[in-house]
Amino acid sequence: MQNNILVINCGSSSLKFSLMNPVNGQIILAGLAECLLTAEAVITIKHQEKKISIALSDPFDHEVAIKFLVDYLTEHQLKKSVYAIGHRVVHGGEKYSQPTLIDEDVKISIEQLSKLAPLHNPANLQGIQAAEKAFKQTPQVAIFDTAFHQTMPKKSYLYGLPYHFYQDHGIRKYGFHGTSHYFVCKEAATMLKKPIEQCNIISAHLGNGCSVTAVKQGKSVDTSLGLTPLEGVMMGTRSGDIDAGVIFHLVEQLGYSLEEVNNILNKKSGLLGVSQLSNDCRTIEEAASNGNVQATLALEIFSYRIAKSIASFTCNFTSLDGLIFTGGIGENSMFIRSLILSQLALLNFHEDKLANETMRFGKQGNIAQSDSTPCWVIPTNEEWVIAEQTYQRLNQEQ
Numbered sequence: 001m002q003n004n005i006l007v008i009n010c011g012s013s014s015l016k017f018s019l020m021n022p023v024n025g026q027i028i029l030a031g032l033a034e035c036l037l038t039a040e041a042v043i044t045i046k047h048q049e050k051k052i053s054i055a056l057s058d059p060f061d062h063e064v065a066i067k068f069l070v071d072y073l074t075e076h077q078l079k080k081s082v083y084a085i086g087h088r089v090v091h092g093g094e095k096y097s098q099p100t101l102i103d104e105d106v107k108i109s110i111e112q113l114s115k116l117a118p119l120h121n122p123a124n125l126q127g128i129q130a131a132e133k134a135f136k137q138t139p140q141v142a143i144f145d146t147a148f149h150q151t152m153p154k155k156s157y158l159y160g161l162p163y164h165f166y167q168d169h170g171i172r173k174y175g176f177h178g179t180s181h182y183f184v185c186k187e188a189a190t191m192l193k194k195p196i197e198q199c200n201i202i203s204a205h206l207g208n209g210c211s212v213t214a215v216k217q218g219k220s221v222d223t224s225l226g227l228t229p230l231e232g233v234m235m236g237t238r239s240g241d242i243d244a245g246v247i248f249h250l251v252e253q254l255g256y257s258l259e260e261v262n263n264i265l266n267k268k269s270g271l272l273g274v275s276q277l278s279n280d281c282r283t284i285e286e287a288a289s290n291g292n293v294q295a296t297l298a299l300e301i302f303s304y305r306i307a308k309s310i311a312s313f314t315c316n317f318t319s320l321d322g323l324i325f326t327g328g329i330g331e332n333s334m335f336i337r338s339l340i341l342s343q344l345a346l347l348n349f350h351e352d353k354l355a356n357e358t359m360r361f362g363k364q365g366n367i368a369q370s371d372s373t374p375c376w377v378i379p380t381n382e383e384w385v386i387a388e389q390t391y392q393r394l395n396q397e398q
């Protein structure tokens with residue numbers, strides 16, 4: 001097929017890529033370049049059941065990683081099959097609610113939006129520039145992580161701050177994980193055999209980053225992540241909601257610098273901070289099962305905060321089709337799912353233990369009892385959404 005989409009997801013020191021058929025989601029090739037700009041830089045490519053990893057000691061940046069990928073594609077007669085490139089871009093602000101063909105103006109906007117996503121948008125832009133150099137005339141499309149949440153009403157996205165901060169500086173909730181929430185809701189709609197526009201769903205993306213989203217009649221009406229990916233439920237290393245006063249206390253009473261507080265809230269809190277062990281849910285579950293008190297506490301806080309977020313979002317609905325779990329934890333941890341559901345009994349969520357034990361490692365299905373509100377485990381596939389939307393965007397052009 002000559003209509004493959006190369007999906008690129010660029011982080012500050014990593015570049016994830018996959019070459020996909022946008023119609024059926026088939027992965028032709030996938031891989032990851034990581035530890036970029038360090039001596040440990042390595043690129044791994046999975047293709048035709050084989051996996052190759054190549055370590056490079058020279059300064060190995062995004063541009064070199066893409067050049068390496070292009071050489072591999074050329075060598076395997078795949079370069080010509082690349083119809084377009086779809087980039088995951090984290091922050092699209094209020095400007096971008098649709099897949100967007102990348103031109104000079106779009107690149108300037110992505111750069112300007114870096115002030116709202118300083119860790120992500122500059123890396124996304126680097127990926128775009130590197131791909132432009134390597135693929136010259138191949139069209140590139142940006143798929144924004146914030147786009148799906150642009151349908152939120154003002155009462156959801158505005159903070160209780162002086163209004164001019166929103167008017168003058170765009171300070172509001174934007175939300176993230178949009179492509180993931182959209183994908184799993186679309187899958188749920190298929191299972192329900194009705195259009196997504198008729199579905200009322202709460203979706204919980206639980207991975208290293210976590211967010212809960214209320215989807216009413218197919219549209220995001222509220223989500224837990226905010227201006228930045230720090231708000232909302234507790235995550236792997238991020239605190240989620242805290243009293244903003246904690247920040248003043250840490251700075252004024254305990255002498256931390258703002259940079260240190262930023263680092264604590266984003267990188268040292270959450271499951272890692274409470275468990276004092278790891279941000280990895282598997283490690284914490286294992287420790288908890290061996291009687292580790294901090295690990296048990298971390299899992300209790302984590303699941304309680306998610307249950308509370310799900311419960312609070314029910315105020316958007318008069319009826320609910322179901323709840324979705326996705327992301328590394330949501331797709332695999334029967335323990336966390338069980339803990340969350342046990343705290344939502346009043347909302348008619350009742351776990352089917354056997355189904356919950358079964359739905360792991362890529363399996364999709366309902367884990368609730370037959371008289372309960374459905375609760376599905378649905379593996380996410382953000383790459384497919386990016387490939388599909390890139391393809392559709394270009395076909396709109398013609």
Ligand code: AMP
Nearest residue numbers: 207208279280281282327328329332333
């Ligand atoms: P993600 O960011 O979506 O890749 O998810 C990463 C998180 O998923 C980490 O906290 C992992 O520990 C967690 N995870 C992956 N597999 C399992 C599993 N079998 N049981 C519990 N947690 C898991």
